[in-house]
Amino acid sequence: xxxxxxxxxxxxxxxxxxxxxxxxxxxxxxxxxxxxxxxxxxxxxxxxxxxxxxxxxxxxxxxxxxxxxxxxxxxxxxxxxxxxxxxxxxxxxxxxxxxxxxxxxxxxxxxxxxxxxxxxxxxxxxxxxxxxxxxxxxxxxxxxxxxxxxxxxxxxxxxxxxxxxxxxxxxxxxxxxxxxxxxxxxxxxxxxxxxxxxxxxxxxxxxxxxxxxxxx
Amino acid sequence: xxxxxxxxxxxxxxxxxxxxxxxxxxxxxxxxxxxxxxxxxxxxxxxxxxxxxxxxxxxxxxxxxxxxxxxxxxxxxxxxxxxxxxxxxxxxxxxxxxxxxxxxxxxxxxxxxxxxxxxxxxxxxxxxxxxxxxxxxxxxxxxxxxxxxxxxxxxxxxxxxxxxxxxxxxxxxxxxxxxxxxxxxxxxxxxxxxxxxxxxxxxxxxxxxxxxxxxx
Numbered sequence: 001x002x003x004x005x006x007x008x009x010x011x012x013x014x015x016x017x018x019x020x021x022x023x024x025x026x027x028x029x030x031x032x033x034x035x036x037x038x039x040x041x042x043x044x045x046x047x048x049x050x051x052x053x054x055x056x057x058x059x060x061x062x063x064x065x066x067x068x069x070x071x072x073x074x075x076x077x078x079x080x081x082x083x084x085x086x087x088x089x090x091x092x093x094x095x096x097x098x099x100x101x102x103x104x105x106x107x108x109x110x111x112x113x114x115x116x117x118x119x120x121x122x123x124x125x126x127x128x129x130x131x132x133x134x135x136x137x138x139x140x141x142x143x144x145x146x147x148x149x150x151x152x153x154x155x156x157x158x159x160x161x162x163x164x165x166x167x168x169x170x171x172x173x174x175x176x177x178x179x180x181x182x183x184x185x186x187x188x189x190x191x192x193x194x195x196x197x198x199x200x201x202x203x204x205x206x207x208x209x210x211x212x213x214x215x216x
Numbered sequence: 217x218x219x220x221x222x223x224x225x226x227x228x229x230x231x232x233x234x235x236x237x238x239x240x241x242x243x244x245x246x247x248x249x250x251x252x253x254x255x256x257x258x259x260x261x262x263x264x265x266x267x268x269x270x271x272x273x274x275x276x277x278x279x280x281x282x283x284x285x286x287x288x289x290x291x292x293x294x295x296x297x298x299x300x301x302x303x304x305x306x307x308x309x310x311x312x313x314x315x316x317x318x319x320x321x322x323x324x325x326x327x328x329x330x331x332x333x334x335x336x337x338x339x340x341x342x343x344x345x346x347x348x349x350x351x352x353x354x355x356x357x358x359x360x361x362x363x364x365x366x367x368x369x370x371x372x373x374x375x376x377x378x379x380x381x382x383x384x385x386x387x388x389x390x391x392x393x394x395x396x397x398x399x400x401x402x403x404x405x406x407x408x409x410x411x412x413x414x415x416x417x418x419x420x421x422x423x424x425x426x427x428x429x430x431x432x
Contacts, residue, residue, distance in 0.1 A: 046430075058385050058430030059416030063279055070286060169274050200275030200421050214262075214274035 004141050005148040006076075008158055008170040010068045012038045017187045018180035019155035024084050029097050033180045041173060041208040049103045060204050064171060073144025075104050076136055078157030079112040080184075082126070088114045095121060107143040109136055111157065133164045155186040162193070170197070170213040177207065220357050221364040224374055224386040226284045228254045233403045234396035235371035240300050245313050249396045257389060257424040265319045276420045280387060289360025291320050292352055294373030295328040296400075298342070304330045311337060323359040325352055327373065349380045371402040378409070386413070386429040393423065 013019050014033070021031035029035065042048055046056035047066040056062070083094050096102060102124040109127050116128040127143075129136055140149045151161055161167050170193075172186065190199065190211050197213035204210060229235050230249070237247030245251065258264055262272035263282040272278070299310050312318060318340040325343050332344040343359075345352050356365045367377055377383050386409075388402065406415065406427050413429035420426060 057414065059414065059428040060418050060426075062430075063283060063428070066286070067279060067282075070282070198273065198275065202276050202418065202420075204418075205416050210276075212275040212279070214278075 004073075004144060004146065005168040006137060006151055006161065006166055007072070007148050008151045008153070008167060008172065009072070010042065010064060010171060010173065011153055011158065011186070012042075012173050012175065013155070013186050014038070014178040014180040015174060015176050016179050016181065017189065018183045018185050019153055019158075021180050021183035024080060026084050029084065031183050033178075033183060037178055038175055041175070041204065041206045044206065057206075060202070060210075061206050061208065064173070064210060067171070068150075069105065071147050072106060072150045073147030074106050074140040075108045075150045075152045076140050076157070076161075077108060077110055077152040078154050079110060079114075081152060081154050081157070082110045082112075089116050092116060092119075095119065096126065107140070108152075109140050109143075111136055133161050133166055137161075137166055155184040158186060165196070168215050170211070172211045172213070174209045174211060175207075176209060220289075220360060220362065221384040222353060222367055222377065222382055223288070223364050224367045224369070224383060224388065225288070226258065226280060227369055227374065227386070227388050227402070228258075229371070229388055229390055229402050230254070230394040230396040231390060231392050232395050232397065233405065234399045234401050235369055235374075237396050237399035240296060242300050245300065247399050249394075249399060253394055254391055257391070257420065257422045260422065273422075276418070276426070277422050277424065280389070280426060283387070284366075285321065287363050288322060288366045289363025290322050290356040291324045291366045291368045292356050292373070292377075293324060293326055293368040294370050295326060295330075297368060297370050297373070298326045298328075305332050308332060308335075311335065312342065323356070324368075325356050325359075327352055349377045349382055353377075353382055371400040374402060381412070384431050386427070388427045388429070390425045390427060391423075392425060 021033035024031045041061050042065045044057050045062040045065040046058050047062050048056060082096055085094060101122045104124040107125050107127060109129050112128050113130055118125055118127045129139060151158060151167060193213055197215055200212040202210040237249035240247045257277050258281045260273055261278040261281040262274050263278050264272060298312055301310060317338045320340045323341050323343060325345050328344050329346055334341055334343045345355060367374060367383060409429055413431055416428040418426040418428065
């Protein structure tokens with residue numbers, strides 16, 4: 001294992017393996033899929049960063065929600081996680097879905113073929129980088145100050161790093177009651193990764209099934 | 217919930233509810249109980265602080281092992297966790313079981329009726345304090361710099377704080393294959409806490425059963 005891990009953390013997929021649906025738009029970052037339904041388990045926890053009311057559970061799901069930021073020094077995300085736009089940037093008005101205080105609190109490397117200057121919102125700085133997964137990971141590791149790097153998705157970006165064999169651990173939360181049918185797919189089945197990874201399958205009392213993979 | 221939680225973290229008990237056996241001695245901190253057997257689940261993880269070999273699992277048990285230190289700013293422990301000696305200190309030679317680099321990395325408040333000067337080993341400072349649980353908790357909160365306080369045990373000390381209704385969350389790992397029979401008991405059954413606490417019961421693939429309680 002490298003000193004600085006590349007970790008997929010709190011990545012949600014439907015029972016049929018999709019991280020998002022089709023037809024992403026400004027109004028629907030997850031396309032036809034319902035993020036409220038997919039993130040319900042995390043939204044119920046005390047550590048959910050977007051909580052507006054006090055309280056929240058402090059059981060298993062809370063441990064995993066809290067770990068989103070634990071020892072993370074940088075994030076890598078795909079262009080489609082950052083923006084609903086495709087192709088060259090029309091302008092630089094769009095600054096992500098997350099408002100003035102994005103929940104990352106670290107440098108974020110957005111993978112895109114289209115250049116754009118870096119910018120900072122609160123304690124999150126977004127960089128726009130080309131190159132293959134290994135190049136991007138090298139930049140993110142350098143920026144992470146000795147900490148781990150989170151691979152933030154979407155599913156196509158996670159697949160790209162899995163195919164390049166660069167991922168060290170994955171936490172994927174499978175929602176058994178959610179079916180998306182088409183869109184951005186992580187896998188047909190978690191078993192696809194069993195040849196390269198150990199896996200703890202941990203059903204939560206909330207209904208979601210946590211899959212914790214680590215490299216063999 | 218208070219801003220700074222009082223958390224029991226990674227506390228191990230046998231299937232019959234004991235945290236340690238009888239006849240504690242210099243050679244046997246857990247009395248007749250076998251700590252190797254009780255901590256086996258944690259010792260197998262990548263985050264176990266005493267690892268001598270590289271590797272280790274990175275599944276569910278690793279999340280919980282790692283969380284031992286997460287957002288903890290101070291620990292409270294009973295006299296018997298610190299030392300096999302009873303009554304007034306004969307000398308100040310004894311400095312705990314943990315060698316020159318104790319695994320706490322914060323101030324530690326040892327509850328005792330017998331005065332003794334504070335001392336520091338690496339980044340851990342041990343203070344020796346009398347008073348009731350609420351007094352000790354107040355001192356520990358002040359020392360914790362805004363972070364949570366870990367209640368480190370043993371079982372009698374955890375019971376004392378439970379009886380005073382000062383505990384906010386508990387993570388107790390039950391080893392189904394370990395029977396201790398007599399000694400320092402946390403409970404007859406986890407159900408004793410169900411009136412005051414929510415509880416996620418999470419069996420790990422390793423065999424240990426994690427119990428995650430949080431205040432109702």
